[in-house]
Amino acid sequence: MKYKYLLQFLLLFAFYFHPLQTKAQTQYTLSGYIKDIQSGETLIGANVYNSENKVQGTSANLYGFYSLTLPEGVYKIEASFLGYSTQQIEIELNKNVTYNFKMIEDGILLEDIIEVTAKRKDENVESTDMGRVDLSIESIKSLPALLGEVDVLRAIQLLPGVMSSGEINSGLYVRGGGPDQNLILLDEAVVYNTGHLFGFFSVFNPDAIKNTTLHKGSMPAEFGGRLSSVLEIAMKEGNNQKWEAAGGIGLISSRLTLQGPLIKDKSSILISGRRTYADVLAQPFLKGTNFEGNGYFFYDLNTKINYQFSDKDRIFASGYFGRDVLNYRSTDGFNLDMPWGNATATMRWNHLFSNKLFLNVSAIYNSYNFEVQTDFNDFSSSLYSGVNDWNFKLDFDYFPSPKHTIKYGANYTYHTFTPYTIDAQVGETTIDTDTLTQQYAHEAAIYVQDEFSIGNKLKANVGIRASAFRQVGPYQNIVQTGISDIDRDTIQYAKGEPIETYFGIAPRLSLRYTIDEQTSLKASYVFSNQYIHLVSNATSTLPTDLWVPSTAKVKPQRGEQYSVGLFRNFAEDRYEASIEGYYRNMDNQIEFSETYVPELNTNIEDQFVFGSGRSYGLELFLKKRKGRFNGWIGYTLSRTERTFPDINNGVAFPARYDRTHDLSVVGSYKLSDRWQLSGTFVYGTGQALTIPNSFYVIEGWVYSAFDSPRNSYRLKPYHRMDIAATRDLRNPDKKRDNPNFESELVIALYNVYSRQNPFFVYAVPEINEETGGTGITNGSVDIKLKQVSIFPIIPSVTWNFKF
Numbered sequence: 084m085k086y087k088y089l090l091q092f093l094l095l096f097a098f099y100f101h102p103l104q105t106k107a108q109t110q111y112t113l114s115g116y117i118k119d120i121q122s123g124e125t126l127i128g129a130n131v132y133n134s135e136n137k138v139q140g141t142s143a144n145l146y147g148f149y150s151l152t153l154p155e156g157v158y159k160i161e162a163s164f165l166g167y168s169t170q171q172i173e174i175e176l177n178k179n180v181t182y183n184f185k186m187i188e189d190g191i192l193l194e195d196i197i198e199v200t201a202k203r204k205d206e207n208v209e210s211t212d213m214g215r216v217d218l219s220i221e222s223i224k225s226l227p228a229l230l231g232e233v234d235v236l237r238a239i240q241l242l243p244g245v246m247s248s249g250e251i252n253s254g255l256y257v258r259g260g261g262p263d264q265n266l267i268l269l270d271e272a273v274v275y276n277t278g279h280l281f282g283f284f285s286v287f288n289p290d291a292i293k294n295t296t297l298h299k300g301s302m303p304a305e306f307g308g309r310l311s312s313v314l315e316i317a318m319k320e321g322n323n324q325k326w327e328a329a330g331g332i333g334l335i336s337s338r339l340t341l342q343g344p345l346i347k348d349k350s351s352i353l354i355s356g357r358r359t360y361a362d363v364l365a366q367p368f369l370k371g372t373n374f375e376g377n378g379y380f381f382y383d384l385n386t387k388i389n390y391q392f393s394d395k396d397r398i399f400a401s402g403y404f405g406r407d408v409l410n411y412r413s414t415d416g417f418n419l420d421m422p423w424g425n426a427t428a429t430m431r432w433n434h435l436f437s438n439k440l441f442l443n444v445s446a447i448y449n450s451y452n453f454e455v456q457t458d459f460n461d462f463s464s465s466l467y468s469g470v471n472d473w474n475f476k477l478d479f480d481y482f483p484s485p486k487h488t489i490k491y492g493a494n495y496t497y498h499t500f501t502p503y504t505i506d507a508q509v510g511e512t513t514i515d516t517d518t519l520t521q522q523y524a525h526e527a528a529i530y531v532q533d534e535f536s537i538g539n540k541l542k543a544n545v546g547i548r549a550s551a552f553r554q555v556g557p558y559q560n561i562v563q564t565g566i567s568d569i570d571r572d573t574i575q576y577a578k579g580e581p582i583e584t585y586f587g588i589a590p591r592l593s594l595r596y597t598i599d600e601q602t603s604l605k606a607s608y609v610f611s612n613q614y615i616h617l618v619s620n621a622t623s624t625l626p627t628d629l630w631v632p633s634t635a636k637v638k639p640q641r642g643e644q645y646s647v648g649l650f651r652n653f654a655e656d657r658y659e660a661s662i663e664g665y666y667r668n669m670d671n672q673i674e675f676s677e678t679y680v681p682e683l684n685t686n687i688e689d690q691f692v693f694g695s696g697r698s699y700g701l702e703l704f705l706k707k708r709k710g711r712f713n714g715w716i717g718y719t720l721s722r723t724e725r726t727f728p729d730i731n732n733g734v735a736f737p738a739r740y741d742r743t744h745d746l747s748v749v750g751s752y753k754l755s756d757r758w759q760l761s762g763t764f765v766y767g768t769g770q771a772l773t774i775p776n777s778f779y780v781i782e783g784w785v786y787s788a789f790d791s792p793r794n795s796y797r798l799k800p801y802h803r804m805d806i807a808a809t810r811d812l813r814n815p816d817k818k819r820d821n822p823n824f825e826s827e828l829v830i831a832l833y834n835v836y837s838r839q840n841p842f843f844v845y846a847v848p849e850i851n852e853e854t855g856g857t858g859i860t861n862g863s864v865d866i867k868l869k870q871v872s873i874f875p876i877i878p879s880v881t882w883n884f885k886f
Contacts, residue, residue: 110484111176114150114438117143117162120185123323123344123351127294128217129164129186130206134171139485145317146397146433148441150482162186166219179438181394207659208603211534211544211593213646214258214300214663216242220292225751225761227805227831229283229874231333231881235295235316236277236285241747241763243702243717244299244665245312246740254282256740257299258644259667259698259723260311263617263630267314270387270401272427275451275470275630279381279407286405286425290329290340291355291385293319300646300663301593301607304532304546305478305490310611310642310669318387318401321351327823329885335359350390358382376412381405381424395435403427416459423453439482447474451630464507470615470630471499491531498524498615502629502687520687524632525553526614532591539597546591552614554634556580583635587612602651613640616673618691629687636688638671659706669696677730694727696738714750721745731793737771739794744768756815762806769798775846775866798841799870807831825885830878837876844870 117129125147132140133153143149151160155177163169167186174180223238236255240247246256254262254277267274269287277285299312306313319342326343340355362378387401406424411417427449434442452469478492500522507513532546556576576582593607616637619628633639648663676692700721707713723741726733744767751761771794812826834840846866 109155110152111155112150112152112179112438112482113160113174113176113182114148114179114435114482115181115183116147117149117164117184117186118147119167120187121322121324123348124293124320126164126167126186127296127317129162129167129184131160131162131184133485134159134161141482141485141488144441144480145315146441146443148433148435148480150439150441150480152439152482152484166221181438207661208597208601208650208652209542209595211542211595211605211607212298212301213593213605213607213648214244214298214665216297216299218295218297220289220294223292223295224289225759225807225809226749227761227763227807227833228879228881229805229833230335230877231331231829231831231879232284232336233289234285235287235289235292239295239297239314241717241749241765242297243704243719243745243747244663244700244721245297246719246742246745246767254278255312255314257312258665258700259696259721259738259741260642260669261617261672261738261740263615264309264311264613264640264642265314266306266309266312267316269316269403269427270318270399270429271431271445271476272403272429272447272449272474273472274403274425274427274449276423276425276453276628279405280379284381286383286403287316288338288355288357288383288385290331290338290357291318291353291387293317300609300644300648300665301544301605302591302609302611303490303544304530304548304589304591305492307528307530307548307550307589307611308526308613308615310613310640318385319353320389320399321353321387323348323351325823327885329825329883331881331883333881334879335361345388346390348391351388353385353387355385356383377410379407379409381407397433399429399431399433401427401429401431418458420456421454424451426450441480441482443476443478443480445474445476445478447476448472449474462507462509464505467501467504467506468629469501473497486536488534489531490533491529493529494527496526498522498526498632500524500615500630500632502631522558522632522634523555524614525551525555527551541597542595544591544593548589548591550587550589550612550614551584552587552633552639553584554582554632556582558582583633585612585614585633585639587639587641601653601656602649605646605648605650607644607646609644609646611642611644613642616640618673618675631687634688637673637691638693640672641670643668657707657709659704659708661702661704663702663704664700665702666699667697669698672696672725672727674725674727674730692727692729694725694730696723696725698723698738711753712750714748716749717747719745734792736793736795739771741771741794742768757811759809760806761809762804764802764804766800766802769800769841772796772798772844774844774868798844801840803833803838803840804835805831805833806835823886825883827883829881829883831881833877833879834874835876839870839872840874841870842873844868 117126118124119126126143127145127147129143130140131149131151139153141149141151153176157173157175159171159173161169161171162184164186167188170184170186172182218238223235224233226238228234239245239255244258247254255265256262257265267277274286279286294317296315297312302313321342323344324347328341330339331337336357336359338357342351342353344351359380362380383405385403387399389397389399391397404426406422409421411419430446432444436442450469450471455466457464474494474496476492476494479490481489502520504520528548528550530546530548532544534544536542557578558576560574589610589612591609594605596604598604614633616631617628618631631637644665644667646663646665648661650661652659672694673691676690698721700719703718704715706715721742723738724735725738726735746766748764751759753759773789773793774796775789776791808830810828812828813824846868
């Protein structure tokens with residue numbers, strides 16, 4: 084295989100340079116958790132280190148646990164987390180010690196509201212991570228939002244290397260990959276469809292979210308199953324110190340979150356909900372009209388509960404349920420109901436075997452379902468598609484020394500896919516395709532990764548992930564045996580019977596070389612295997628998109644990514660700059676054929692075509708971290724291509740989400756204690772698409788011809804500016820008297836200068852009067868493109884509260 088020699092190199096590298104040898108002196112371990120003193124929330128990624136030698140340090144894991152092993156002695160240990168005051172303790176290590184840091188929010192938090200990362204100021208220089216960004220929910224909430232709806236995914240799209248497909252799409256296109264190539268996790272549960280209102284908004288309620296982490300470069304070995312990126316979204320655990328309520332009222336939706344202790348310091352609960360209400364407000368005005376009974380709304384419900392049995396054992400249970408519901412009632416008797424949405428449930432158990440070994444066990448369920456129900460007179464139909472997973476995970480964190488961190492684990496997933504199911508009834512006649520389309524599969528993986536230092540300059544993260552995927556019955560496969568439509572045969576597979584099996588090895592390597600205290604050079608290599616696929620005819624993620632497994636015909640996607648970058652901090656770490664270059668190649672990419680037409684009683688795999696892709700680019704990032712004015716600038720210069728033997732005559736063509744230039748500017752200014760201003764500006768090369776280049780009129784009928792190369796036409800460049808002003812409504816003189824009460828008004832303008840960005844264009848025939856006007860029966864017709872834009876300048880007002 085193409086990565087065989089690289090894998091051998093990784094194993095030899097780890098064997099010869101692995102720092103197994105330690106000095107012959109007694110060592111002890113300091114371990115514990117790092118939490119917010121007011122809420123009890125764990126602080127993901129907080130740092131603990133020897134203040135006299137900051138090389139001797141570690142970071143808290145996803146559950147706030149840290150472990151630091153040092154030689155016997157007396158140390159000054161510091162814990163730091165941006166937005167919090169640094170804590171220092173003096174401790175004598177003559178035995179293993181457990182100490183839980185309780186961090187206090189810093190008074191300068193308001194000046195750091197656009198803080199992109201919640202780690203040490205020099206973390207971007209010191210770590211081996213490439214293309215990793217942590218976004219706190221406070222930074223996301225500070226950004227201007229469409230119709231006042233704070234959106235996690237739209238904030239992620241402002242980072243270099245991350246793009247959207249258009250005006251309303253909340254999907255992610257990372258470094259040339261498609262939307263299905265991103266592993267999006269909510270408390271470890273996969274979220275298959277991330278958009279409400281056909282992509283206008285994401286499904287993540289910001290009031291329930293604690294932190295988001297994007298991996299788009301050096302993807303850790305603990306993650307797999309996707310080629311492009313991983314987006315981890317962690318829900319809040321719930322305040323275990325006091326009860327509190329928070330929420331907001333906006334133009335199209337309202338939110339309410341309740342959280343508090345069930346048992347102080349031991350157990351807490353969080354319940355958070357969001358719902359749009361345009362359908363409720365509109366109904367009184369629709370009575371007696373042709374639109375009575377029509378409506379659309381979406382809602383989200385997040386819940387989480389946890390209980391700490393002891394310092395060594397803790398359990399979590401979290402869930403999410405969200406739905407979009409579209410109803411249509413016609414005066415002639417035609418009715419349509421279209422619900423779709425996600426559901427997730429996660430059970431986790433944390434166990435501390437020792438002060439060096441941490442275990443997390445997770446049992447996860449997630450599903451995505453889309454349904455259309457119609458009825459008219461004696462005809463009724465139901466179309467259903469979806470995917471359901473049952474997942475079990477084991478993850479170990481082992482901290483043998485300050486210069487050595489090991490992670491290893493395993494996971495298993497049982498998939499159920501329903502690409503489409505159609506039930507229809509006309510009188511006494513019934514059509515049912517359920518047994519034709521449902522597919523089942525097992526997916527399993529094991530991994531190990533090792534981060535270690537080699538001297539004072541070089542640090543490495545070496546990992547490997549082995550995976551397997553097996554499609555199993557029950558399933559019936561319709562095989563074409565001849566030219567005619569009736570020349571078909573059906574192969575039946577019994578329940579659990581193996582149909583097709585695939586294996587994959589995915590090596591990972593990240594290196595960091597320190598040039599000086601403020602500068603480092605990094606490089607990474609990532610190989611990935613992806614066994615499930617999203618196929619779509621649209622340019623944005625829609626609820627009708629289909630998830631399908633790897634089968635005998637649909638091969639797993641394989642991808643490689645090479646990255647190199649220079650990272651530097653300036654002015655006492657107030658400014659952070661980086662330049663990263665990457666090159667990716669992707670095999671076994673999947674699309675619908677150019678002649679695809681949905682049909683009943685056919686295997687949808689027969690409509691697929693397969694090819695390859697590549698993407699390469701350069702990303703520039705400059706960020707100001709602190710002060711009254713702060714923010715960042717991100718720019719990406721890139722190229723993304725696809726090559727399909729059955730599309731475009733086998734010639735490479737730009738992917739529909741190829742963007743040569745992509746620029747984002749984000750800023751925030753603290754005008755006073757009561758006013759904060761923020762703004763964003765985005766610019767991107769126009770989307771690539773295929774349009775008809777000519778029309779023909781034959782015997783009075785107009786036909787279109789697509790003779791130009793695939794995606795050879797570009798929409799106009801996309802650019803937009805948004806601004807927002809936040810007003811603290813509290814009386815400054817009474818803040819100290821009631822510090823737990825918060826009230827603010829957010830006024831925002833989306834698309835300030837009302838740029839008419841193209842949502843889509845369509846071609847219309849324009850009859851030339853000299854050739855006969857509308858009476859022409861044969862000949863050619865001129866083409867005129869018409870642009871559709873949907874968002875002019877849009878103001879919004881949102882009131883947020885907390886008490």
